Amino acid sequence: MGRRPDIITAVATAPGRGGVGIVRISGPDLSSLAATLGNGKLPPPRQAIFGSFHDSDGRLIDEGLLLYFPAPHSFTGEDVIEMQGHGGPVVMQLLLARALSLGARLAEPxxxxxxxxxxxxxxxxxxxxxxxxIEASTVAAARSAVRSLSGVFSDAIGDVRDQLIDLRMLVEATLDFPEEEIDFLAAARAVERMQAIAAALRDILDRAEQGALLRQGLHVVLVGQPNVGKSSLLNQLAGHERAIVTDIAGTTRDALKETIQLAGIPLHIIDTAGLRDTGDTVERIGIERTWKEIEDADVIVRIVDARHGITSEDEGIDARLPSGVPRITVENKCDLAQLDTQLTETDQSTRIRLSAKTGDGITLLREHLLKLAGWHPHSEDVFFARKRHLGALSSALAHVETALEQNQALELMAEELRQSHDALGEITGEFTPDDLLGEIFSRFCIGK
Known part of the structure; x- marks a missing residue:
């Protein structure tokens, strides 16, 4: 998407009611528009002035603050105006209508x-x-996102990119002067430099993968027959009474979702309707939704009653669960079965014996969920990454590793290093296609 020299506007604060609401305007040369909104007086740059806002017919809309940010010293790099009024939805719509009447158009997401x-x-x-x-759901996620916003992630990418540029120049120079007796690559320790670049990329990728966990979280679906303790387990993990718990089979008739923090990772725990054959229409719909939730699960926690073990009905449920999704079998109600809590792990399966009622063994489940997520102890220097960032980093690393395998095939080495450089450029936008830019920004909220 190319530059658009027109004027855009939107409500920049969240929908609903609040003490203060903001309407933002951005575009080229907004000094006359700022003076109009300032009742004939141009506000001093970056200084809030108190005044009244009027509609196109001169009727009073609200009283509030007006700010004017001349380019390039603004968020967008263009002239920016902010009208700050009382945060009611009607007031915001009236101020937005005023901006539209002065020639602005509604901003896209x-x-x-x-x-x-x-x-x-x-x-x-x-x-x-x-x-x-804006979308961060945990404290750790917010801290990681603000570090990326301040440029820490970009700086790490930039350092590796600069090393790649130097190495590419060296390889290209060697290609240009093949008759020279001096082995430029050996003299400049090119192999060692590529190994250092690969190590740096592995470190960034590891930190980015941890950041992706902070951003996306883990979708954990609780499944099992009625009355095995799914809702009790949800309440225990959530730390409060989120789901209704009774001895009546079929109490949970729809999926209940609760997001909790575990080592800063958002865990989206989904309690589902008990899986069984039923003639109850409402319960049957809930069971159908359960299977849809299972299809999108990152981890399936299959719960059974420790007093009975895995029954034929449990085996029937197990046979329908999707393959390839990590699975934990929780043997609940170990207190009633008079059994100790326990974690048994093999290459094929993981079983955790616990009591959702007393909380005994819940720590074992929490720790194993973190293990399945791939989380490991890390300081706050993780990078808040998206799926496309991980793909670009993986591609950049793969090309450097392939370059290392080329030995003296300099033309192939040069091409692999170029592709690695381009992959890193996709992260910061240096080589990002316009259609991808459109897709990325279309997912933002309006006003941002």
């Missing part, structure tokens, strides 16, 4: 941030961090 990217106020990774910070 993410268009303010997209203009900031196009005007070199931030790179693409930082732009994506804006949306990630």
């Amino acid at each position: 993410g268009e303010f941030t997209q203009r900031a990217f196009l005007n070199d106020k931030m790179d693409l990774a930082q732009a994506e961090a804006v949306a990630d910070l």
